[in-house]
Amino acid sequence: xxxxxxxxxxxxxxxxxxxxxxxxxxxxxxxxxxxxxxxxxxxxxxxxxxxxxxxxxxxxxxxxxxxxxxxxxxxxxxxxxxxxxxxxxxxxxxxxxxxxxxxxxxxxxxxxxxxxxxxxxxxxxxxxxxxxxxxxxxxxxxxxxxxxxxxxxxxxxxxxxxxxxxxxxxxxxxxxxxxxxxxxxxxxxxxxxxxxxxxxxxxxxxxxxxxxxxxxxxxxxxxxxxxxxxxxxxxxxxxxxxxxxxxxxxxxxxxxxxxxxxxxxxxxxxxxxxxxxxxxxx
Ligand SMILES: [Zn+2]
Numbered sequence: 551x552x553x554x555x556x557x558x559x560x561x562x563x564x565x566x567x568x569x570x571x572x573x574x575x576x577x578x579x580x581x582x583x584x585x586x587x588x589x590x591x592x593x594x595x596x597x598x599x600x601x602x603x604x605x606x607x608x609x610x611x612x613x614x615x616x617x618x619x620x621x622x623x624x625x626x627x628x629x630x631x632x633x634x635x636x637x638x639x640x641x642x643x644x645x646x647x648x649x650x651x652x653x654x655x656x657x658x659x660x661x662x663x664x665x666x667x668x669x670x671x672x673x674x675x676x677x678x679x680x681x682x683x684x685x686x687x688x689x690x691x692x693x694x695x696x697x698x699x700x701x702x703x704x705x706x707x708x709x710x711x712x713x714x715x716x717x718x719x720x721x722x723x724x725x726x727x728x729x730x731x732x733x734x735x736x737x738x739x740x741x742x743x744x745x746x747x748x749x750x751x752x753x754x755x756x757x758x759x760x761x762x763x764x765x766x767x768x769x770x771x772x773x774x775x776x777x778x779x780x781x782x783x784x785x786x787x788x789x790x791x792x793x794x795x796x797x798x799x800x801x802x803x804x805x806x807x808x809x810x811x812x813x814x815x816x817x818x819x820x821x822x823x824x825x826x827x828x829x830x831x832x
Contacts, residue, residue, distance in 0.1 A: 556782035560808035590639025699799030
């Protein structure tokens with residue numbers, strides 16, 4: 551498959567998203583916000599996602615390995631890279647994971663937390679995501695929406711939400727993300743689809759998917775069409791233009807004026823049916 555990628559930070563802070571592509575893999579990681587709270591790690595979230603992404607590519611170099619096995623090994627390897635840090639800290643760097651892998655005749659997919667994979671097939675759109683994080687701490691989440699983005703009150707409410715999430719992160723009562731323990735890999739949602747059913751695909755962080763899900767300024771079909779015609783960097787630029795119309799989160803309440811954004815667009819060698827697509831953009 552052909553994979554094109556782009557990622558941009560949402561503001562002046564270092565980018566905590568990571569994206570990678572190989573001829574057979576598309577991967578996106580979205581580092582969880584620390585909201586200024588301690589992590590027990592001197593390296594930081596951008597380091598963590600870069601290491602985890604690289605180790606995932608290495609662990610999945612063998613094309614038939616279950617994706618969750620590769621994720622477990624990558625998590626273990628990253629843990630071994632910083633034994634001096636307090637990996638038991640509940641705020642240890644953590645990230646969502648989304649992986650799409652092509653192998654002969656099939657696509658394997660894995661999602662852990664809310665970075666979605668969107669598949670475009672002959673019968674329409676399929677969105678693969680893991681929204682368990684949305685089911686916890688709903689009262690504190692609602693509280694953050696009462697304050698204008700960027701105000702001290704808003705920052706404090708986001709910190710309260712993150713502190714509460716940390717207490718149940720990677721526990722059976724809460725939700726699962728990639729962090730220090732390889733155990734989280736067994737809680738990822740995985741599956742396989744036939745290659746013939748997929749015309750294009752995109753793997754993205756929620757900083758990109760929110761154009762559809764939160765801002766409702768595009769459909770999934772429109773987002774994929776924009777990726778196909780203009781590419782991932784232009785898509786992220788268009789999201790920033792939308793966000794600039796609502797800098798304080800009044801229309802679309804959110805944690806940051808602009809969230810880090812990462813996207814990998816996957817296209818495939820054209821068959822005769824693709825060449826006949828009516829919009830001529832494939
Ligand atoms: Zn560390």
